Amino acid sequence: MSTIAERRPPSRGVRLPRRWPVRGVVANIALSLILLYVVLAVLGPYITPFAPNQVGAGPNLSPPSSDHWFGTDALGRDQLSRVITAVRPALLAALYAVTFALAIGTVIGIAAGFLGGLWDGALSRVVDLLFAIPEYLLAILVIAVMGSGLVNASLAIGIVCIPRFARIARGSTLSIMERSFIDAARLCGRGRLWIMRRHILPNIASPLVIMTAINLSTAEAAYAALSFLGFGVRPPAADYGSMISASQQYLLTDPWVVAFPAIAFVVLVLAFNLIGDVMRDRLDPRSRTSAGA
Amino acid sequence: MLLYLSKKLAGAFGVLLVLSALIFFAGRGLVPGNLATAIAGAKASPETIAAITHDLGLDKPIYQQYLDWLTAAFRGDLGTSPISSQANVDVIAQQTPISLELSLMGLLIAVVIGIPVGVMAASRAGSGTDWGIRVPLLVVFAFPAFVSGSAALYLGTQYLTNLYSASYIPFSEDPMANLQTMLLPALAVGVPTAPLVTQMTRSSMIEVLSQPFIATARTNGIAEWRITYVYALRAALPPVLTLIGFIFGLLVGGLFIVEEIFSLPGLGRGVLSSISSRDFSQVTAQALVMAGAFILGNLLVDLALPFVDRRILRK
Numbered sequence: 001m002s003t004i005a006e007r008r009p010p011s012r013g014v015r016l017p018r019r020w021p022v023r024g025v026v027a028n029i030a031l032s033l034i035l036l037y038v039v040l041a042v043l044g045p046y047i048t049p050f051a052p053n054q055v056g057a058g059p060n061l062s063p064p065s066s067d068h069w070f071g072t073d074a075l076g077r078d079q080l081s082r083v084i085t086a087v088r089p090a091l092l093a094a095l096y097a098v099t100f101a102l103a104i105g106t107v108i109g110i111a112a113g114f115l116g117g118l119w120d121g122a123l124s125r126v127v128d129l130l131f132a133i134p135e136y137l138l139a140i141l142v143i144a145v146m147g148s149g150l151v152n153a154s155l156a157i158g159i160v161c162i163p164r165f166a167r168i169a170r171g172s173t174l175s176i177m178e179r180s181f182i183d184a185a186r187l188c189g190r191g192r193l194w195i196m197r198r199h200i201l202p203n204i205a206s207p208l209v210i211m212t213a214i215n216l217s218t219a220e221a222a223y224a225a226l227s228f229l230g231f232g233v234r235p236p237a238a239d240y241g242s243m244i245s246a247s248q249q250y251l252l253t254d255p256w257v258v259a260f261p262a263i264a265f266v267v268l269v270l271a272f273n274l275i276g277d278v279m280r281d282r283l284d285p286r287s288r289t290s291a292g293a
Numbered sequence: 294m295l296l297y298l299s300k301k302l303a304g305a306f307g308v309l310l311v312l313s314a315l316i317f318f319a320g321r322g323l324v325p326g327n328l329a330t331a332i333a334g335a336k337a338s339p340e341t342i343a344a345i346t347h348d349l350g351l352d353k354p355i356y357q358q359y360l361d362w363l364t365a366a367f368r369g370d371l372g373t374s375p376i377s378s379q380a381n382v383d384v385i386a387q388q389t390p391i392s393l394e395l396s397l398m399g400l401l402i403a404v405v406i407g408i409p410v411g412v413m414a415a416s417r418a419g420s421g422t423d424w425g426i427r428v429p430l431l432v433v434f435a436f437p438a439f440v441s442g443s444a445a446l447y448l449g450t451q452y453l454t455n456l457y458s459a460s461y462i463p464f465s466e467d468p469m470a471n472l473q474t475m476l477l478p479a480l481a482v483g484v485p486t487a488p489l490v491t492q493m494t495r496s497s498m499i500e501v502l503s504q505p506f507i508a509t510a511r512t513n514g515i516a517e518w519r520i521t522y523v524y525a526l527r528a529a530l531p532p533v534l535t536l537i538g539f540i541f542g543l544l545v546g547g548l549f550i551v552e553e554i555f556s557l558p559g560l561g562r563g564v565l566s567s568i569s570s571r572d573f574s575q576v577t578a579q580a581l582v583m584a585g586a587f588i589l590g591n592l593l594v595d596l597a598l599p600f601v602d603r604r605i606l607r608k
Contacts, residue, residue, distance in 0.1 A: 026428075132308045133315075134545040134587045137564070137580060144568045144576070145322035221437045225550055228439040229565060244439060248554070251447050258447075262440045270435035277431060 030274035037268055041088040048081035053236045057081075061254045070260040073247060079257065082238040083264045089233050090240055090268060093154045093223035098215050100158030101165050106208060108162070109169020110196050113177065124170070130163040139226060148231040157222045161215050168211050172204035210279040217272030224265055240265040297599060305592040312584050313366070317359050320577035323568065349375060362577075371578035376570055381578035384563065389582060391559035394464065394471075395478055395551065396544040402483025403540065407490025408526075408533065414491065415498030415529075416521050426491070434488035438481060438547040442554040445481040453477075461557055478555045482547040486540055493536045497529040504528075531602045538594035542587045 040047075050057040056076040057068075064071045070079035112123035130138070142156035176182065176199070185195050226232055227241025235242060240261045247257040346352050353361070365372065371381040414426040436444075449457030457477050464471040501507065502525050510520050548561035556562075560579055567576035 129308060129311055132588060132591070133312060133584055134542040136547075136549055137545060137583050137587075140549065140564065140568070141316070141319045141580060145319055217435075225437055225439060228550060229553065241439065244443065248443065251443055252450055255447060258443055262443065265437075266435050266440060269437065270432060273431055273435050277427075 024278065026274055027278045030271040030278075033267065033271035034275070037087050037091060037271070040084050041091050044084050044088055048078075048084050050078035050081045052081045052085035052238045053077065054081075061250065061257065063254070064256060071254075071256045073243075073257050074250060079260050082243060083261055086238040086240050086243065086261065086264070087268075089150055089227075089237070090220060090223065090265070093150060093157070093232075094216050094219040094272075096151065096154035097157035097161060097219040097223065098212055100155060101161035101215065101219075102208065102212055104158075105162045105165025106169045106201075106204075108166040109171075110173050110200055110204070112166070113170040113173030114192065114196055114200060120170075123166070127163045127166045127170075130159070135160045135222070136225070139222065140229075140231070143226065143231045148226075150233045153223055153226045153231050154219075156226070157219050160222070161219060164215065165208065165211055168207050169204060172207050173200055176200055176203045213272075213279040214276040217269055217276050220269050220272055224269075294599065298596065301592060301595045305588050309585060309588050312588075313363060313581055314359060316577055316580045316584065317362060318355075320573040320580070321355070323573045323576060324571050345375070366581070371581070372574045374572050374575040376572040377575070381575050384575060385560070385578060385582050388558060388560045388563045388579070389586075390463070391461065391557055392545075392548050392552070392561060393586070394475060395482060395548060395557065395559060396541065398475060398479035399482030399486065399544050399547065400537065400541065402479055403486040403490050404537065406484065406487040408494050410487070411491040411494025411533075412498055412521060412526060415495045415502065418495070418499050427495075430488040430491055433485055436485050438485065438550040439554065441485050442478070442481040442551045445477045446554055449477045474555075474557075478551045478557060481551050481554075482544055486543060486547070489536065489540060489543075490533065493533050494529065497532045498525060501525045501529045527601065531598055534594050534598060534601060538591040541590035545583055545587060 054077060057078045058072040058076050060072065060076045061074055062068060062072045062076075068078050068080065070083060073079055073082070108123050108127065112120045112127075139153075139156040139160050142159055143152055146152045146155070182195060182199060185199055190198075223232065224239075224241040227239045228245045230242065230245070232241055233239045235246075243261040244258055244265075247261075251258050351358070362372065369382065371385065373380050374384070377384075410426055410430070414423045417423050457473060461474050462470040502521075507520060507525055510524055511517075515524075545561070548559060549565060550561075551557070552559045552562040553565065560583055564576055564579045564583070567579060
């Protein structure tokens with residue numbers, strides 16, 4: 001009768017979904033694409049044929065050729081090198097923004113759901129308020145106050161994404177709160193922080209991971225849009241949004257200067273979107289029809 | 294019904310009030326350092342700076358400045374820009390119709406494409422047709438406004454020259470010429486938004502189609518198209534309507550970019566130029582109108598919901 005001695009210690013840390021949440025052909029294609037971009041982001045500086053900011057690497061506005069696969073831009077910079085270099089700020093921005101939103105949103109959501117009462121009321125109001133501002137307007141206002149740049153633009157996007165994480169964290173927390181192991185932990189005299197960290201957080205990890213995947217593509221697109229408007233990394237550095245806006249005037253005469261960065265960027269967002277869509281199907285079983293594809 | 298309406302109205306008003314404060318202080322944060330010095334220039338004499346400070350009411354405490362601004366805003370006076378010395382209301386009155394037309398047209402395009410396609414995908418859920426619809430839409434959805442806008446501009450000036458003219462003409466002067474300018478920008482905003490509508494319509498319809506009253510309708514021998522488009526679609530609409538309110542906000546974001554690409558003198562471009570000229574007074578007014586329009590859009594959706602679905606009032 002020594003069952004007490006066999007009591008399993010509560011699992012440490014955050015538990016990820018038991019099954020690898022993305023499977024199927026579409027998801028595999030998307031994952032390999034993202035992996036390719038990550039490799040490009042890491043190896044970028046070592047594999048570009050030219051220095052990305054080297055003016056006059058070739059003739060100005062030369063069409064794609066064997067020397068310059070993606071052609072050159074108005075200053076004679078090699079487009080292929082610039083497209084590869086731009087992967088890094090693009091991925092970093094999405095990563096910063098989503099990490100920031102995930103961290104803050106989760107804390108707000110768990111606190112609102114777990115503490116309830118006045119806390120819940122106040123925190124939920126703040127979240128509703130953030131939801132009530134048009135997203136880009138909020139991001140641009142934040143940047144107007146803080147200044148532009150990769151980190152500031154990412155933070156602005158992160159602020160925009162906070163309410164989504166907060167809502168889903170709160171909702172999931174509320175449903176976990178009804179489970180008996182929360183009451184059990186309380187009866188054992190565990191503190192509120194301990195319960196939130198060891199019981200709530202691991203149990204709401206799954207929807208949060210899915211939300212992260214969905215938001216990566218939003219953040220990616222938002223950063224490029226902000227960079228297009230001139231709020232991203234400072235000009236000589238390569239960045240999809242600013243490359244496209246700088247080449248806008250050559251769109252009619254030399255369409256490839258816009259086309260290559262645009263294609264590279266759209267494929268990246270598409271890969272994130274596909275992952276997000278597969279994940280969304282798992283979050284929202286209503287829309288699940290064919291298993292995982 | 295009245296209770297529901299007044300609750301929603303009060304909520305929207307409260308949000309707008311808090312937002313006005315946020316926007317006011319964000320506008321003040323736009324200019325680093327002393328506003329008066331920034332306006333007068335670095336070489337201005339202390340007397341000029343003191344005069345400007347007094348004119349703008351900057352010598353009062355900041356909450357007093359906010360309250361003054363707020364009461365003026367209630368009277369419809371959004372201030373005068375100290376940079377361009379134009380009344381902000383006049384500037385906004387010129388910019389708003391363009392942005393409003395653009396976002397309404399974009400919304401219309403998104404809904405006209407999104408809902409029927411979503412219904413089609415839902416009634417054949419899981420089949421090849423379903424995937425044949427979803428995958429292309431996901432691809433379209435990956436096109437951000439600045440890519441779709443560039444593409445539309447390229448098409449418009451290169452191939453569809455009859456369809457597009459670059460100079461903006463107000464709708465009241467010449468509706469056809471106005472549409473000629475606005476159609477492509479509206480497509481650039483609307484088409485990439487359509488997949489969102491499709492996705493929501495599809496998942497909401499799938500849920501409704503599995504409910505007993507649909508089976509009952511089928512056993513009563515009602516035609517399948519009638520069941521899908523009349524019975525099921527109506528029950529599936531509320532979440533789609535809510536999403537449309539949300540999309541209105543996304544469209545506002547699209548405005549910044551599409552107006553920039555097509556050089557349309559609307560609100561989005563106005564905000565950007567106010568920010569770059571550090572015109573805090575004008576940007577505050579423009580942001581307030583934008584946020585107000587978004588809140589109004591969501592309020593209208595909330596008010597329309599009970600007419601689509603009576604069950605909402607019973608909650």
